Amino acid sequence: QVQLVESGGGLVQAGDSLKLSCAASGQTFDSYAMGWFRQAPGKEREFLAVINWSGVFRNYAESAKGRVAISRDNAKNTVYLQMNSLKPEDTALYYCAAVLSRGLPRSSWEYHYWGQGTQVTVSS
Numbered sequence: 001q002v003q004l005v006e007s008g009g010g011l012v013q014a015g016d017s018l019k020l021s022c023a024a025s026g027q028t029f030d031s032y033a034m035g036w037f038r039q040a041p042g043k044e045r046e047f048l049a050v051i052n053w054s055g056v057f058r059n060y061a062e063s064a065k066g067r068v069a070i071s072r073d074n075a076k077n078t079v080y081l082q083m084n085s086l087k088p089e090d091t092a093l094y095y096c097a098a099v100l101s102r103g104l105p106r107s108s109w110e111y112h113y114w115g116q117g118t119q120v121t122v123s124s
Contacts, residue, residue, distance in 0.1 A: 002026040002098045002113040009094060009118030012086055016122070020081040022096030022115060030054070033101045034072060034079040037108055038092035038120075045095070049081065050104045059104040086122045093117040 008020040022034070035050040049060045049070035058070055072079040079096055097111035105111065 002029075002032065004096050004098060004113055004115035006094065006096050006115045006118040009120045011121045011123065014087055014122055014124050016086050017082070017084045018086060018120060020083070020094055020096075020118060020120075022079045022081075024077045024079070024098065029077040030074040031100055032098040032113075033103060033105060034070075035097045035099070035105065035111060036068075036070060036079075036081045036094065037097060038090075038094045039117075040089075040092040043092075045108050046092075047106045047108065048094075050106060051079065052104055053102060057104060059106065061106075083120075086120075088122045088124045091121050092119075094120050 003025045006022045036048040037045050039045040047061050048064045051058050051070045051072050055072045067084050069082040095117045096115050098113040099111045
């Protein structure tokens with residue numbers, strides 16, 4: 001069992017940067033691939049980025065490339081999402097998720113554990 005708690009969301013202006021954190025507790029964190037997703041009102045949950053268990057490999061959604069960066073600190077049981085040049089359309093609830101995998105899963109159905117989400121609102 002893994003518990004995930006996101007933090008770092010808030011209200012920012014267009015063009016600002018934001019760094020989200022996801023703290024994990026429970027079983028061995030470095031056994032899990034970690035992903036970030038978001039869901040805007042009325043829309044489906046959208047994949048943003050995933051990082052493998054060691055932090056060496058990453059994969060991003062095409063829409064996120066160049067503006068977001070995923071990283072992890074296994075000593076702190078934490079995964080991060082750095083977001084730059086934020087736009088109003090980035091407004092959403094941002095979730096981190098964990099799956100016991102050596103790969104880089106991109107689909108939400110592949111993930112076993114989810115946090116409650118942190119709200120990001122970008123004003124124009």
